[in-house]
Amino acid sequence: MYEEAPSRAVPGAVLWRAAGPGGVVLPDGCMDLIWTDGRLLVAGPDTGPHPAGEVPGRAFAGIRLAPGTAPALLGVPAHELRDRRVELADLWPGPEVRRLTGRTAAYEDPCAALEALARTRLAAAGPPDPLPAEVTARLRAGQPVAAIARAVGLGERQLRRRSLDAFGYGPRTLGRVLRLQRALALARRGLPQAEVACAAGYADQAHLAREVRALAGTTLGAYTASAVAAGANSDTPQPSGSSTTA
DSSP, X not given: OEEEEEOSSSTTOEEEEESSOOSEEOOOSOEEEEEETTEEEEEOOOSSOEEGGGSOXXXXXXXXXXXXXXXXXXXXXXXXXXXXXXXXXXXXXHHHHHHHHHHHHHOSSHHHHHHHHHHHHHHHTOSOOHHHHHHHHHHHTTOOHHHHHHHHTOOHXXXXXXXXXXXXXXXXXXXXXXXXXXXXXHHHTTOOHHHHHHHHTOSSHHHHHHHHHHHHSSOHHHHHHHHHHTTOOOSSOOOTTSOXXX
């Protein structure tokens, strides 16, 4: 069983719960703070499919943070966590993590505890850097990287360095991940693959097939069949570190 809802306290974040690991985690450009079996963990940004069982546990609660948001909360550049699942204690001082673990365990709803933790840490970090949100929005609109660099007043190399810190990978890779998620959402609606390719911004259906295989490790047909079998009815991508419908 999997449930999610938008956070009312952390802009762009999603709170989620899962009964247990299962399926495959697909790249979505996000990072997650996870609570399971009395432990706090972080799921970094993915560049390919990961088995959900990488994070063992009986039940999960998490907050999925919008692309570019988590580094300010964690105090760690996103590229250091790329394709990794790590204990929060590996990133923060032990006494602080033990205090937060006890506080989270005391909440009836661990999602509320994670939301409060994220809200407090992000507020302490000061005003957010507007660059990640602008880059993400422009990539979602299908703008090329060179045009985005000009629009934000950076050279392409500077934009790549800033993107590695914010997202865990460069803007081209983030653009591919966001386009993949658009394609998966369209496929879940039942659109034919040729229409998915056109609407999501791929050159053609063959290009779509190559990208789904490269980033998701499967075919779009297999993904869609699995999503239908799992009863997927949401356009919202599943969070890093939790079970997915792939």
